Amino acid sequence: MRISKKIGFPALFMLVLSPAALANLSSTVTLTSNYLFNGITLTEDDPALQPSLDWVSDSGWYVGSWGSNVSFVENTDLEVDFYAGYYTELGGxxxxxxxxxxYTYYGSSESSAFDYPEAYIKVSYDNTTLSYWYASDYFGAGGGHYIVMLTHNMQLTDNLTLILSGDRSTSTDTDKFLRDTDGTYHHWRVALAGEWLGARWTAAFDDTDLALDDLGEPTFSLSVAKTFNWL
Known part of the structure; x- marks a missing residue:
């Protein structure tokens, strides 16, 4: 997935227990053949199970948590993310x-060294979205990092959507992250998504120009996601 303040389990638990929260509470469970984060596998090209818990208010505020198994570093096997934000339609x-x-990581006493906060903004017009993420301590490496992404959705049929996206990842301190490159790489993705058997299926192709061995290689993936609306 893609906080200057960490949202802990107690706060989230109390929130979802309130009657107003229960009216907008849902979970999505995703099974994917490969967990790709900006074009880089975090599961060594193995499958991942990714559940979420989300609350959305009628006024546009939302809070949630998302998890996945990972294997990008030894003795770290679980990622759990917390997020909160505000969505609004501006008109036109x-x-x-x-x-x-x-982002938080688990598996050993050293896993939390990869934890880091991030802020984001997304501006959409019709079916096109421009997104920006910034972290001052990317993956706990001590350096700043930002990502700019452009996404466009094309409705091919009533049940099939073509999703095109491209993004640029930039490290502001190459001594801390992406030290073996100039601090920048590009990632692009082509995906087809549709509803079938009550679930959302996505087939995607990802690639990058990252010049590091075994990272950012051309990758095909398939995922299926099922959403459960509690109340």
Missing amino acids: NWALDLGVAH
């Missing part, structure tokens, strides 16, 4: 999404 097919997220 424009929309704005502002939020913060916190």
Whole structure:
């Protein structure tokens, strides 16, 4: 997934227990053949199970948590993310999404060294979205990092959507992250998504120009996601 403040389990638990929260509470469970994060596998090209818990208010505020198995580093096998934000429609097919997220990792006493907060903003017009994420301590490496992404959705049929996206990842301190490159790489993705048997299926192709061995290689993936609306 893609917080200057960490949202902890107690706060989220109390929130979802309130009657107003229960009216907008849902979970999505995704099974994917490969967990790709900006074009880089975090599961060594193995499958991942990714559940989420989300609450959305009628006024546009939202809070949630998302998890996945990972294997990008030894003795770290679980990622759990927390996020909160605000989404609003601006009129004339424009929309704005502002939020913060916190990525946390588990498996050993050293896993938390990869934890980091992030802030994001997304501006949409019709079926096109421009997104920006910034982290001052990317993957706990001590350096700043930002990502700019452009996404466009094309409705091919009533049940099939073509999703095109491209993004640029930039490290502001190459001594801390992406030290073996100039600090920048590009990632692009082509995906087909549709509804079948009550679930959302996505087939995708990802590639990057990242010049590091065994990272950012051309990758095909398949995922299926099922959403459960609790109340």
